[in-house]
Amino acid sequence: MENNTSEVKELSASEVFITxxxxxxxxxxxxxxxxxxxxxxxxxxxxTFSIGGMRTFAELAMEIMVLSGPGIHGILSGExxxxxxxxxxxxxPPATKQEVLVLWDKITEEINTLWPQIPVSRFHExxxxxxxxxxxxxxxxxxxxxxxxxxxxxxxxxxxxxxxEPPAFWDRS
Numbered sequence: 741m742e743n744n745t746s747e748v749k750e751l752s753a754s755e756v757f758i759t760x761x762x763x764x765x766x767x768x769x770x771x772x773x774x775x776x777x778x779x780x781x782x783x784x785x786x787x788t789f790s791i792g793g794m795r796t797f798a799e800l801a802m803e804i805m806v807l808s809g810p811g812i813h814g815i816l817s818g819e820x821x822x823x824x825x826x827x828x829x830x831x832x833p834p835a836t837k838q839e840v841l842v843l844w845d846k847i848t849e850e851i852n853t854l855w856p857q858i859p860v861s862r863f864h865e866x867x868x869x870x871x872x873x874x875x876x877x878x879x880x881x882x883x884x885x886x887x888x889x890x891x892x893x894x895x896x897x898x899x900x901x902x903x904x905e906p907p908a909f910w911d912r913s
Contacts, residue, residue, distance in 0.1 A: 764855045767885050769912030771848055774804065774888055776907040777895040778840060786837050789898055797898055798833040800891040801840055806831060809847040810870065811884045815862065815877055816854050820870045822847075829870075 758766070778786070778801055787798045795803075809827050814820035821828075834840050863878040873880065899906040 760855070760858070760860060763881075764851070768848065768851065770885060770888055770892070771808075771844075771851075773907055773909060773912060774801070774892045774895075775841065775844055775848075777892055777899065778837065778844065780899055780904055780906060781837065781895075782902070782904075783837050785898075785902055786840075787833070789902060791898065791901060794894060797895045798837075798840065800894055801844070802831060802833040803829075804888045804891055805840075805843060805847055807884045807887055808851065811880070812847075812851045812854050814867065814869055815881055816858050818867055822850075 778797070781789075781797055785797075787796055790796050806822075806827055806829055809822035810820045813822055834843055863876065863881065865877050866875060867877050867880070868874050869877075869880040869883075873883075896906040896909070
């Protein structure tokens with residue numbers, strides 16, 4: 741590939757590190773663990789507990805959903821919005837943990853529905869994710885997954901501080 745960033749190189753099968761299906765399963769396996777972390781929190785602590793001035797896990801879970809809901813739409817189409825009213829970085833968590841889980845599951849299903857519609861070439865396109873983060877779509881996709889892992893780790897610390905054994909991080913079933 742030449743230094744012309746407007747060109748997109750088509751990869752042969754021997755150059756592909758991970759398939760689209762495998763990346764989706766990787767992402768969804770992390771979402772399954774994070775869902776179990778949300779479930780593990782006592783309702784009141786989900787909205788109130790923090791350490792060292794960090795955000796509550798309800799707020800962190802909301803950030804994960806704000807990235808993944810609009811993220812899957814943006815990855816597919818370049819439109820980085822979700823829902824009505826739109827889910828964005830100023831959105832507050834739903835009032836109950838059960839409502840958070842319902843929204844979580846809705847986003848999970850949307851990811852499963854929209855992912856197969858994404859052409860592989862889309863991941864090599866440059867886009868301004870959320871209107872401000874320029875770069876290749878594959879980078880944004882990986883960032884969304886990495887961000888979830890990072891915030892889930894904060895949830896693990898919170899659960900341990902509350903005396904609650906967190907879900908096994910390696911059990912992605």
